Amino acid sequence: MAGSNPNAKPMDLTLKVWRQRNRTADGQLVDYQVKNISPDMSFLEMLDVLNEDLLHKGEDPVAFDHDCREGICGSCNLYINGRAHGPEPGTTTCQLHMRKFKDGDTIVVEPWRAAAFPVNRDLSVDRSAFDRIIQAGGYVSVNTGGVPDANEIPVPKSIADRAFDAATCIGCGACVASCKNASAMLFVSAKVSQLALLPQGQVERKTRVENMVAQMDKEGFGACTNIGSCAAECPVGISLENIAILNREFLAAKATSNNLA
Amino acid sequence: MKLDAKIPEGPLAEKWEKHKFNVKLVNPANKRKYDVIVVGTGLAGASAAASLAELGYNVKAFSFHDSPRRAHSIAAQGGINAAKNYQNDGDSVFRLFYDTIKGGDYRAREANVYRLAQVSVNIIDQCVAQGVPFAREYGGLLANRSFGGAQVSRTFYARGQTGQQLLLGAYSALMRQIAYGKVKMYNRTEMLDLVVVDGQARGIITRNLITGEIQQHAAHAVVLATGGYGNVFYLSTNAKYSNATAAWRAHKKGALFANPCFTQIHPTCIPVSGDYQSKLTLMSESLRNDGRVWVPKTVEMAERLRKGEIRVSDIKEEDRDYFLERKYPAFGNLVPRDVASRNAKMMCDEGRGVGASGLAVFLDFSEIIQRIGVEGVSQKYGNLFAMYEKITDENPYEMPMRIYPAVHYTMGGLWVDYNLQTNVPGLYATGECNFSDHGANRLGASALMQGLADGYFVIPYTIGDYLANTPPKPVTTEHPAFQEAEAQVRERLQRFMGINGTRTPDEFHKALGHIMWEYCGMARNAEGLQHAKQAIQQLRKEFWSDLKVTGLNEELNQTLEKAGRVADFLELGELMVDDAYNRNESCGGHFREEYQTPEGEALRDDENYAYVAAWQYQGDNVPEVLHKEELTFENVKLTQRSYK
Known part of the structure; x- marks a missing residue:
């Protein structure tokens, strides 16, 4: 019923899917055939079809992360035909629809590949490094209660909008997966800029950027070499400008603070 | 069993203040001797875990996600209500209370709802202080919109991603407490049972989802913030992992389950497109502020449209039935969710539905597009329109959206008293997991409000009352x-x-x-x-x-x-x-x-x-026993809801 092209025919596809039993096991690409795929299906619904099929055959289904299937929770993370979240710009894997593919296509499906994101199983990876970076300072240190009335902190609309644009990051890790250095700069910079722009973030501005960058390095993410594939592949359009802001914030903090050795 | 809601005495407006004074406090030096388990780290859980840790309790928090930031609270689009009356349009704590009680069709507790309206104002202050980027006016102050059946503008929002921004706020507070070592976080860990020792909740059994390891965790109190059970219906707007297991396991260990049949069907979702459908996607209710809901006036015309013999643009203005505006002139397209959903179903049952299956109605934006232009509409609803187009491959700037109701929220849940404690001492339930505030129908932008009210501003007080009566001795899994x-x-x-x-x-x-x-x-x-x-x-x-x-x-x-x-x-x-x-x-x-x-x-x-219908588990395949908590209304008059 949905879709502007009700005559679009179901598709038969070949999938090459990364299978890996656990973190330490060796993995490999395994070929699967899926048939009768409706163009209106989402990519994950196509994988659901594959998994039901495997289960009926008594084989282990392909493990993959997903949850909201609305493009906001940041769980889904497939590297499809060599691109994070597949061929459609500005789209998470769960919002990618099969109408973007053709009958007879071969589709390669891999997990995010980065040393800091070890594979749990098949297509599921461990992104807890992102949490640890936020723990290093991605917050404003206020306890519950004892805060001023909301309208006592006015914020110019233009600043609030820019902060929002940075805050919209869903933490999926596509930036890391797309980067040849597996750098997490876009992720880190989104949080640093959001809080550096807002008045609420000023008090901890310097320590925040220093601590978050230090943690990023500790997690084993690579350095940024200004290629920009992170922003190009980001499903929610986090701008490369944030990395420039991060660099400036970091430099300013290092030049003027004694907060960190 | 006699259900005691423990509602404080006194006038409605003074109950919570009085209660806060009457609850026992735990000595600051003793707080670190108490362990609290929080299961679920969405809005209700993350806010509770962070706030309890800030007070000094030792918190163990559990999430089946790879990070607390993935909880389904993140998908809430429209906004969060608060009785700030920043717009000078007649809002007040009492009006928010009244609207919520009426919207819930008089099946919620007055005292709980009034407290919810009271603390709503603190939530906005808290979130702004955390750096949550709410929408603002050019003067730098916060913007509001009217939402889902309210006649005042009391909804705070962050474009169509309010849930995301609020959750990231609560998540950041939680991350801060993890860094301080006050919260021990267990990701990818699912609660599979509640442990009750001598009638008191004393811990949980979990499974590590990566290794399959089964673990025992003991604590002085357990808070369940595990969300709703809308996925009973398989197709719903809930996330795929959302489930009832933690709450249901607690129910089987003695916690009463209240009003389980109260489920909310949201009127504006993208219709089902095929058997493979894995979930349904909500289009924010805010769209009903400017979108007009209609179906063709006649069955014959609807049939021709479904068959593709005519197009939407072929249906003249006078042949369109804007049924909500026609039937409910006072509220029009903004009637509460249950009313809007039922009417859409009625139209489709009459044979006037649209789309190939006939199970959809139009949500039309042509009027506002004419009024403020494509650019203006895009600023207001850009991300929602883009999401619609991604899923359906149709451009809502050019043709009306097709929408149909879908299961969205569950008002029912674990029975709790005024303190958010279940009938099992030491077991608390917060957010969508409990039944307490929305009666038989929840108003738009009230779920975020309740989750954060419970976690930031209610549980930190009420759990102290229980712990102060519990000896500060270490608890173990030895039992x-x-x-x-x-x-x-x-x-x-x-x-x-x-x-x-x-x-x-x-x-x-x-x-x-x-x-x-x-x-x-x-x-x-x-x-x-x-x-x-x-x-x-x-x-x-x-x-x-x-x-x-x-x-x-x-x-x-x-x-x-x-x-x-x-x-x-x-x-x-x-x-x-x-x-x-x-x-x-x-x-x-x-x-x-x-x-x-x-x-x-x-x-x-x-x-x-x-009354609140609270059910008690009796054993597998044995009918459950019904307990009734009579609802008394002293501050509102029960009327037939009318939105005409």
Whole structure:
């Protein structure tokens, strides 16, 4: 019923899917055939079809992360035909629809590949490094209660909008997966800029950027070499400008603070 | 069992202040001697875990996600209500209270709802202080919009991503406490049972989803913030992992389950497109502020449209039936969710639905596009329009959206008293997991409000009252109740692995969802409910004899996870049917076809059903026992809801 092209025919596809039993096991690409795929299906619904099929055959289904299937929770993370979240710009894997593919296509499906994101199983990876970076300072240190009335902190609309644009990051890790250095700069910079722009973030501005960058390095993410594939592949359009802001914030903090050795 | 809601004495407006003074405090030096378990780290859980840790308690927090930032609170689009009256348009704590009680069709507790309205103002202050980027006016102050059946502008929002921004705020507070070592976070860990020692909640049994390891965790109190159970219906706007297991396991250990049949069907969702459909996507209710809902005036025209013989643009203005504006001139397209959903269903039942299946109505933006232009509309709703186009491949700037109701929220949940404590001492339930504030229907932008109210501003006070009466002695997992619960969990996992049948967990889940939607969905009747009960019992039998799960317990096994959740849905579904059958009235989201006004509106029976139905588990395949908490209304007059 949905879709502007009700005559679009179901598709038969070949999938090459990364299978890996656990973190330490060796993995490999395994070929699967899926048939009768409706163009209106989402990519994950196509994988659901594959998994039901495997289960009926008594084989282990392909493990993959997903949850909201609305493009906001940041769980889904497939590297499809060599691109994070597949061929459609500005789209998470769960919002990618099969109408973007053709009958007879071969589709390669891999997990995010980065040393800091070890594979749990098949297509599921461990992104807890992102949490640890936020723990290093991605917050404003206020306890519950004892805060001023909301309208006592006015914020110019233009600043609030820019902060929002940075805050919209869903933490999926596509930036890391797309980067040849597996750098997490876009992720880190989104949080640093959001809080550096807002008045609420000023008090901890310097320590925040220093601590978050230090943690990023500790997690084993690579350095940024200004290629920009992170922003190009980001499903929610986090701008490369944030990395420039991060660099400036970091430099300013290092030049003027004694907060960190 | 006598249900005591423990509502404080005194005038409505003073109850919470008085209660805060009367609750016992835990000495600051003693707080670190208490351990609290928080299960679920969405809005209600993350805010509770962070706030309790800030107070000095030792918190263990559990999430089945890879990070607390993935919780389904993140998907809430429209906004969060607060009685700030920043717009000078007549809002007040009492008005928010009144709207919530009325919107809930007089099936919620006055005292709880009033407190919710009171603390709503603190939530906005808290979130702004955390750096949550709410929408603002050019003068730098916060912007508001009216939302979902409210006649004042009290909804704070962050474009169409309010839930995301609020959750990231609570998440950042939680991350800060993890860094301080006050919260120990267990990601990818699912609660599979509650441990009750001498009648008190003392811990939980969990399974590590990566390794399959079963663990015991002890604490002085347990807070469940595990969300709702809308996925009983298989297709819903809930995230795929959202499930009832933690709450249901607690129910089977003695916690009462209240008003399970109160489910909210959201009117503006993208219609089902095929059998493979895995979930439904909500289009924010804010769209109803500017979108106009209509169907063709005649069945004949609707048929021709469905067959593709005519196009939308061929239907003249006078041949369009803007049925909500016609039937409810005062509220128009902004009637509460239950009313909007039911009317959409009525139109489709009449044969005037649109789309190939006829199970959709139009949500039309042509008027506002003419008024403020494509650019203006894009600023307001850009991300929602883009999401619609991605899913349907249709451009809503050029043709009206097609929408249909879908299961969205569950007002029912674990029974709690005023302190948010269940009838099991030491066990608390917050957010969507409890039943307390929304009655039979929740108003838009009130779920975020309740989750954060419970977590930031209620639990930190009320749990102290309980802990102050509990000796600050270390708790351990030494008690046999822990071994027993773990043995039961292991036995159950073994059972799933050992059936070796032919049908997958998803197949059973879909079959259950079909029964629930057909007989316990938007409209229910006694005959259908009786049929549904038998069908669910039959399906449950088949589940336990024909389930197929591959792999091992000792590894990441998503099929095994699903099996456990579906097994619980198969029991909860039957209780929902029982509850719907018991409630011989229509109210809010619960519409019994036998009980309606001549105009087809919900007909309440306040004399016999102004109570909370709290069900007590008696054993597998034994009917549950109903306990009633009578609702008394001293501050509002019960009226037939009218939005005309």
